[in-house]
Amino acid sequence: MLAGLRFLLHKDLTLERRGGRVVLELCVLSLLVLVVLAIAYGPEAGGRPASAAGALWVALILSGLPAASLAVAAEHENDCIKGLRLSPLEPSTIYVAKVAGVGLSMAVSEAALLLLLVLFFNLQFDTNLLRLIPILLLGALGLAALSTLLGTTTSRLRAGEMLLALLAAPLYVPELIAGIKASTAVLGGSGLTAVLLPLKILAACDLLFVTCGYLLFEYLAP
Amino acid sequence: MRLSPSTVFAAVTCTLVPVALFMVFVYVPTEADQGIVQRIFYFHVPCAWAAFMGFGLSAIAGGLYLFFAQQLWDDIGYAAAEVGMLFCTLVLITGSLWAKPIWGTWWTWDSRLTTTFILWLLYSGYLMLRVIGEDSEQVARLAAVVAIIAVLDIPLIVISVRLWRTIHPAVLITRSGEHGLEDPRMVQTLLVSMVAVTLLYAWLFWLRLKTLRVKSRIYQLRQTLASAQVTEDATS
Numbered sequence: 131m132l133a134g135l136r137f138l139l140h141k142d143l144t145l146e147r148r149g150g151r152v153v154l155e156l157c158v159l160s161l162l163v164l165v166v167l168a169i170a171y172g173p174e175a176g177g178r179p180a181s182a183a184g185a186l187w188v189a190l191i192l193s194g195l196p197a198a199s200l201a202v203a204a205e206h207e208n209d210c211i212k213g214l215r216l217s218p219l220e221p222s223t224i225y226v227a228k229v230a231g232v233g234l235s236m237a238v239s240e241a242a243l244l245l246l247l248v249l250f251f252n253l254q255f256d257t258n259l260l261r262l263i264p265i266l267l268l269g270a271l272g273l274a275a276l277s278t279l280l281g282t283t284t285s286r287l288r289a290g291e292m293l294l295a296l297l298a299a300p301l302y303v304p305e306l307i308a309g310i311k312a313s314t315a316v317l318g319g320s321g322l323t324a325v326l327l328p329l330k331i332l333a334a335c336d337l338l339f340v341t342c343g344y345l346l347f348e349y350l351a352p
Numbered sequence: 353m354r355l356s357p358s359t360v361f362a363a364v365t366c367t368l369v370p371v372a373l374f375m376v377f378v379y380v381p382t383e384a385d386q387g388i389v390q391r392i393f394y395f396h397v398p399c400a401w402a403a404f405m406g407f408g409l410s411a412i413a414g415g416l417y418l419f420f421a422q423q424l425w426d427d428i429g430y431a432a433a434e435v436g437m438l439f440c441t442l443v444l445i446t447g448s449l450w451a452k453p454i455w456g457t458w459w460t461w462d463s464r465l466t467t468t469f470i471l472w473l474l475y476s477g478y479l480m481l482r483v484i485g486e487d488s489e490q491v492a493r494l495a496a497v498v499a500i501i502a503v504l505d506i507p508l509i510v511i512s513v514r515l516w517r518t519i520h521p522a523v524l525i526t527r528s529g530e531h532g533l534e535d536p537r538m539v540q541t542l543l544v545s546m547v548a549v550t551l552l553y554a555w556l557f558w559l560r561l562k563t564l565r566v567k568s569r570i571y572q573l574r575q576t577l578a579s580a581q582v583t584e585d586a587t588s
Contacts, residue, residue, distance in 0.1 A: 279497070280494065280497075280498070283490050283491070283493065283494040284494070286490060287484075287485050287486070287490075287491065288484065288485070288486070289484050292484075293477075293480065293481055293484060293485065296476075296477040296480045296481070297477040297478075297481060297494075297498055299473075299477075300470055300473035300474045300476075300477055301474060301501060301502070303470050303473070304470070307466075338504070342497075342500070342501050346418070346497045346500070349418045349493050349496070349497065350490075350493055350494060350497060
């Protein structure tokens with residue numbers, strides 16, 4: 131399984147390095163969402179952890195869903211996914227590799243997202259930003275696991291991107307609530323106890339989504 | 353004379369629903385603290401039960417469809433979720449009508465309300481998938497997967513009043529583990545309402561399932577006709 135996983139991940143990362151479509155879409159959409167929210171909140175939102183955390187997670191989900199859809203849809207061009215299914219690789223290996231690829235793209239774009247957040251919401255460059263990293267990585271993993279599983283079918287349907295948002299966003303709500311709570315606590319300088327419960331919820335949701343995807347992917351892949 | 357299942361469901365439901373209404377509005381005593389508005393509880397709880405039953409049935413049918421790939425299971429899953437969605441909407445509406453006089457607001461982001469609303473959103477996505485997506489095997493498979501994942505929200509709704517600090521009353525099983533209905537007539541009324549709403553669910557589910565079975569049959573016949581046409585064109 132590991133050799134197949136490494137091979138598929140290498141393929142996805144090479145494609146991303148050459149084209150950079152997913153990371154580019156993630157960065158541009160995140161920028162747009164942050165700009166819209168910064169304008170909507172007004173200048174008084176500057177330095178307020180709750181506003182910044184809300185904007186961060188809204189940007190993550192609104193940019194993450196179409197980007198994941200794009201990444202999965204790339205496998206349907208020239209029926210690449212059928213080629214993969216004909217290979218000796220297990221469907222669950224293909225799923226894990228796609229999740230890893232999409233998750234890594236999201237992680238890269240999150241670095242840019244954090245920088246933009248500091249600029250637009252007048253935050254400080256301090257260690258609190260570093261403490262945001264595990265929270266964001268857990269959020270990205272959950273979103274990647276969910277959108278890869280559902281996007282495998284929706285990307286082949288009419289109005290697929292809209293359907294992916296309709297299906298994935300409600301499932302992602304528990305992670306969204308936990309992520310916003312944890313990020314608000316971290317940006318507000320709270321201790322580990324305030325972050326522990328949301329982190330546990332994030333990790334539990336990630337485990338649930340990855341397990342469901344691992345078990346059910348073979349029924350959705352063509 | 354042989355009675356069809358829908359006639360039997362209709363007859364029993366139409367008998368029991370007026371009995372339940374009589375008990376809710378006449379038989380059961382008015383609750384001392386909340387007054388007359390508490391009677392909405394006898395609609396709210398049975399509707400929640402029917403919604404959970406429907407979504408549970410949809411998830412089970414989804415699992416069986418993924419395993420056996422028989423159209424019947426897909427139709428059962430679709431019908432169960434659709435009727436379950438109707439009752440889930442009624443849960444939110446009746447809860448909101450109760451909340452306004454008791455809490456002073458139509459809606460609050462309480463943990464049980466939020467998790468129930470998430471369930472409603474999940475199945476609204478499921479139904480949108482059914483409406484927008486084509487009648488194809490891939491849509492049926494995705495719908496089955498969504499139903500299986502979405503049903504995991506139900507245990508969360510049930511235990512939410514114990515997991516988090518919440519203002520939602522825990523009546524059936526209180527936080528101390530007892531039940532909060534002090535008068536035996538309240539228990540009787542709740543039980544009759546539960547049976548009446550369950551039968552109403554079963555009747556609506558049966559009617560919807562029959563329609564879906566006919567639709568599936570027509571779809572199959574169209575497919576057969578189209579492939580026969582292709583074969584005929586190829587040979588002529």
